[in-house]
Amino acid sequence: MRNPVRRGTARSGLRLLLAVLILLTSLVGTANAEVHHPRQQWLRDSTAGLFLHWGMFTAPRHLNCAEWERDVTGGGWTPEYWVDEATKLGASYIVLATFHSRLGYAKPWPSKIPGSCATQRDLLGELIKAGNAKGVHIILYMTDDPQWHKETGIETLDSAGYSAYKGEQVDLTTRPGFGKYSYDLFFEVMERYSDLSGFWIDNDNEYWEQNKLYEQIRAKRPSWLLSNNNEDTPIMDTVSNEQKTGMTPSYDYPQAAFTPMPRLTEADYKLPTTGDWWYSGGDSPVDTRLSTGRYITNAGSSMKSLMAETPMVNGKFPPQQEQFNNFMASWTPPIKSSLQGKEGGGYMYGGMQPGFWNDGAHGVITVEPGAKTQYLHVLTRPRTDQVRLRDNGYQVKRVSDQRTGERLRFSQSGGYLTILGIKNWDTYDTVFKVETSGQQGFYPQSSIKATASASKAGNPASNLVDGSFENFWDSDAHTPVSLTLDLGRRKPARYLAVNQREASPTYARESFGRPEDSARIMDYQVSVSDDGRHWGRPVKVSAMPSARGVQFIDIGDQRARFIKLDVLNTWSGPQAPRFDKQLAIDEIKVGYEYAGSFFQPQVPLEAESWHNDRDGSAHLGWCDACSGTLQVTGLGNGQRNAVTYDDVTVATAGDYRLELGATGSGSLSVSVNGAAPVDVQAAGIPDVPSPVAVSVPLKAGANKVTVFSKDRNGPGLDRIAVAPLPPASYVPRTTLTVNPAGIQWLPSGQQSIKVSAKLRVDVDDALDQVKLAPVLPAGWSLAGAPATASTLRLGQTLEATWTVTSPAGQNVTAADIPVTASFLNLGKALTASKPLRVALRPADRVFMREAEDSANDIGDSGVTNCGQCSGGQKVRNIGGSPIAFAQFGNVTVPAAGQYTLYLDYTVNGPRSYFVSVNGGAPAEVKTNGQGNTTPQTSTLTVTLNAGANTIKLFNDTEGAPDLDRISIG
Template identity: 70%
Template sequence: MALRRLCAAVVAALLAGLITVAASAPVQAEVQHPRQEWLRKSTAGLFLHWGMFTAPKHLDCAEWERDVTGGGWTPDYWIDEARKLGASYVVLATFHSRLGYARPWPSKIPGSCATQRDLLGELTKAGKAKGVKVILYMTDDPQWHSEQGVQMLDSAAYSAYKGEQVDLTTREGFGKYSYDLFFEVMKNYHDLAGFWIDNDNEYWERNKLYEQIRQLQPTWLLSNNNEDTPIMDTVSNEQKTGMFPSYDYPAATFTPMPRLSEACYKLPNTGDWWYDGGNHAVDTRLNTGRYITNAGSSIKSLMAETPMVNGKMPAQQEAYNNFMSTWVPPIQESIQGVEGAGYLYGGMQPGFWNDGAHGVITINPSTGKQYVHVVTKPRADFVRLRDNGYRVTGVKDLRTGERMRFSQSAGHLTIQGITKWDEYDTVFAVETAGQQGFYTGVKASATSSEDGFPASNLTDGSYETYWDANAAQPVSISLDLGRRKQAAFLAINQRESSPTHARVSFGRPEDSSRIKDYQLTASDDGRDWWHVRTGALPSARGTQFIDIGSQQARFLKLTVLNTWGGPQAPVYFKELKIDEIRVGHSSPRGTQGNALEAEDASRSGSARSEFCAACSGTRQVTGLGGGERNAVTYHDVSVATAGTYSLQLDLTSAAASSVSVSVNGGAPVSVAVPADRADVPDPTSVAVPLNAGRNTVKLFGTGKPLGLDRISVGGLPPANYTPKTTLTVTPHGVQWVAPGQQAVKITARLRLDADDQIDNVSLAPVLPAGWTLTGAPATRASMRLAGLLEGTWTATSPAGQDVGSVSIPVTASFQLLSSGRKVSGTVPVRTRPADRVFVREAEDSANSFGSTGLTSCGSCSGGEKVRNIGGSPDASVTFPNVTVPVAGAYKMFIQFTVNGPRSYFVSVNGGAPVEVKLNGVGNNTPYVAELPVTLNAGANTIKFGNDNAGAPDLDQIAIA
């Protein structure tokens, strides 16, 4: 024992020296480093959660190891399964808080399960032989130490080893224990590729663990879960869901290139991260889509599978791996050794394309070849996407080798005559002759800039420098072309530092900090400005474009009126950052394609063909207005089978108007057309019946004059497709009301977040029987991207009776291509218990949340709770207007969830905080604590927080 303490003292002295050296240099993110190169060239990794609690659970370490070996575990099986997936690395998560803190190596440091067999060494050796790296997962979290009713951390053994008392069930004690394990692993496993670390432990940070890893193993990678920690090589974004399309994982990530980032997600549709005894299904469509869209955003897919005790994958996961082993190789050149296109590496625009198509672009930085990945195929036989100035010279189907017809016009590439669609990803290899049509030497200035992030960064040609708007809105950016020149469009790359999909992740509200509404003006002298265009940009990744026709000006001024993020997500609210803005003067042109050009159709009345720089074929037909006498007629709009189709009309309109379409002499169908520009087309779609074969389609304006660029025919959206909207309904959370008749004020706001047009929009509450409503439905004839509809109503319950338990839906109904759609929110109302004078949910919109966030909780009151309370003064929840009838002493009942010992500090009416110590097992099990409080008559304010440490999650308070 004395010798062990002496050795520990020597090690401590050596580490202290390392700490001194490491502390002398400030920590900065090494965004690019030679040790990262192998991961940059990778597409994917295999994440393996496997340990003592892998089903069937083991509570004895030796028994678990015996069953692992007896079952035939072999490291080559895991390495081979990784290779089937096109994975370059394996992350082994066995020292995991929910898997018994097992260590798959013969550790000399006591404290938790350690195997006699060197499973980690065998895996590392097998991976090295087959070119697959191995990374070791390390947890920071001791809170699950007795989840199974048995203590899995041996404090006594570790204390004896250290010669001091250490409680491994505390964060400090566990930090000390796991800190030692890092050094043991670094000493014994030189062929490891690094550590994957599930968040940070304060002991590690205080003792400069990561800096020492950098010195002792400079080639190893460090990855951190859900945090962009500067010293880490990789930011891992865990289990993002709820996007549209559901596979578009990058929509929920927040890390700009060239920072390495990972998408960490489960392949099985259901179940735990580890094998729970079930053969859970794997959604091939979802997971191939994730795989491709991540590659198209330079994000590595870390796919979690659930090996059984003997290491074998459940049958459906193994079947998916076998499928990938044949599906990936034909397109390997398009997903390995490439980068996401549309960002700092150049390339065309990813995202939503024509007729419901969605996909990404990858680019080979060394050859310049681009790959168009059509993950969701269009409802037509062509794909049309923004070319970003690249002149295309050839297109082929990568899987079949077929040469494809294509055309370029109006800034778009159209790949035509596609009949062979891959079920999951049709890939087109695109050869180009480079990028053209952009000005160089443009100078930028702005009305506001954060120190160190000036407007000059917008046009410096580097995507790694950026302009920060310093939280100003509105804010203006002026672009000086040097002299009067022609300008046709702006290409904008916003900082990819926020998600595009508004969601809640780990209880933290997230939202897009990208441009929503904008105004563009122009000037010759920088003093007198004329209006060019007003509109909205989608909350989308990659290059975004503002078309302006043909403007002759020296100066262009982009005024950002607001951004997509709301105040509920303070980290992203008003946090506009832009990497680059480029001014385009022209676009590549090539052979015209299958679009039905207006100038090629028959014209009548005052309809005439005119030049239009922004139009397909550089022509449009104008003079469409005043009724049927001024029309464009197509005599050969052909489809293979009869049915109802989506007819897209690319129209120009200087004023709000409407367009009518008559098919085969039938009654015209009309649709609204919003005001925009007379020289920049924008799509409007209408549902029309078409016969098999040739059809005659006649179009005319019924209001202000319109111009028509082109039409195209596609299928209708699926019945299950509803354009993305944000419906905000207040009050949020269960409303606990007094006995007797009650009136509830309801406010709702509908925002259209998709680039669709919806018509006949109506927004109103739907009341339970016997209730009455004050206020009419809010309506709009039509809405487009970023359009808003708001309403306020008062719902009153029946006289002479209690509310009981009811829910009041607030429904937005609208039409999409003449087909009905609905989205709803709900206001639940309950009569509070007779022995309570006040009840309110923690998630109620009446409260203030600081930097905390809401999260779902099925067992909680109202199905939600507030998470991330504590750790800083602003991580608190404040209940205003806690109303009681008379001043005096009351009992406050606090409903909460917690795993392990934590505390609230509760302040009433600004008084001294009172500590409330709480304990429990499981973050989904609500408990109730009682606290005596003294309250004033009428309104009171009660605050829950903990400035220095994490507090329990909060479900509800009640006053008796």
């Protein structure tokens, strides 16, 4: 696990093919997994665990096991210290990673089995005893990986000693030999420590699987837990997700997870912000904001926070980690009841909607059993003094501050709960206890019949309305796809609540060298019908954000028997084949009314407020989906038909974000303090407010804000909201794809390259005045016009193709040509950019291409960063399976004949490529190396055709080296 480079599991081709199938299955549910078992209950009730990497190579590195044990004991190591520090963190268990490939394969118990470092003192036994005394479970980490046996130059695996013990020759430095050795250790531990709580296993070893290790653990120690790292293995209790990054906000760890509830999952991450997983001699800082955010968001998705700290040889944690532990010891107790034994809200356990809320707020929900009592965790506070979120039909009775008990005012209507007048914000997590009388306004699932235009065998459309989140519908990789809900007779319907299968991350990423992306709904439309045959125009056409938890589709005040949801596409694409079109949905509910009551405080700045002036034809109108159930309509034909707020108050003068909840589509105009109006474009449906925002200047104190429409029949207005502008660092999240990718190695002379780019908006922000084009170095020329759009919204794209040409009369020089998208967001000029990289091909090569180039097919392999590699990237996870390869098409040479194929790669230990040219018989290229970070080169003589050729590198049965690039000489 703790290895930042490829582990190189050399499984059989059949085994890896099965592993891939298991991973694919995890996208839509893990077949035959023991999802529920009584042995898991203590972990389900837990919030967190403490991960300790500690061994012979803990700084200062020891090369002798006895010397390490002497310094451990001499330094004052005690198990009680670890147990007490875990308790400060609210951790219910400790995972001890001492038998670790990068820490000397140390066994912290007096093992009778020779083969690697073993202590005379029973450190593991002492830790188990100390943990049991204070209710902290102990789990033992076991590695499958012998490849780091000589990382320090000193051999850490004793093949001779183990061979003598077994009475046969066993090479522990090979996977089969190490598998046999570690297999024996599992049984030694089971015999010695009946009160251990389980094994945390870092990937699989073929020997273990062939000899039914896990099944024997189940039979011998049925109460023990089994955890596996980074893959969903059915026999395991827990899926651990290692060190995920790249999400927004950075602390929202579950956005990178891929395993649906109720499967037990861990978020496995380092508390020290920098450094290795083990102590390497420094006092690395702990980012309190990041770490507390991860702790809470994991609880909000029923994930366990497995936090790694770095104990020194004496067992003590460096000062900054101890300081964080002490902080947690005082910070968590007041909110412990909102975390311990609770489930994540907005998913299968019920609860309001987690994620992004109003005015920059972000948070998660935890729920009591039955979800009548819920806890709103506000991790990023809004830029105002209120929190507004979707209530998921829960009728709220009372809201209070979890830390202080203070009762808070709230308003509920139109599908939203608004908590008002919040003054006391915790720096890291403001928690509100929300007491409800349960959900209301949904038709019983049993009264609805669901059908689909496509379904996977075993996952029919009826699962959408069966009331069980453990049964789900699967599109069988079909999109577009239609889902039809039959209400039985003509009934009112106002919204859909959709819980998609939480079987993918929410954003595009590379995880351990493999591409991942969201398998969730992007573009969709909703239609209604009385007979199921005649549908008319869709009542809603929009895009759904790629976000975890329940999502809502408000459709206005409809009366119909049939409701059809057409899913036009998903957020993923062919670049992530394991997620492309893999749409699955747990449940869809149909709401016929919103929760709320008339006797409650009014949300500030409602359009219908009696404080406002309504001029001309502006008048009140009913609107169930609106805040307060009213709106102002009749705002068309200019400023004579307007609603005016006379007292929009801010403390200090400046530019502010003004959001308008507009019903319908068309333009709205906003005039502040009599200034010239600013126009914004609404794009919604009648009787359902959709937010549009504009930047406006406000003076300190009261301001006069007038809203009207220049259209003949303008949109209605639900309410406005005023908040400070987003932070200066804020840039709406987009995905910019540029092809070709990877350095383009060009021959001498003037050259031209065809470049394409696509910009996608990934968040619910409007990008205005969008322009997309390459920015050329001096002397280069461009054929093709910039792509432009007046506005882009969630899920919308802008794309174009150009030809760029280098200066005439000279060779290409190394250059980055940025393809740049420029746009406005709330009047602020912003950019997103990605480079096209070009370089002059060496004179002794007739062809050269990076492994990560978009022109290649890399199957189930993936791209990862590599600081010393050409272009800063390489392709990893080649081999071990027929679908993990690197294939180079259109390898062009001037004439038929024999050429030298140069393979630039990185490798740790002995590995092989098999190279096939134009589908011919493969030739083996054997490699060997240390560390997997420094590129090396091997050559092979190949016979090529004149013009285009195809070269494939693979190894169907064992892991191959990581590939930097190929070239032909």
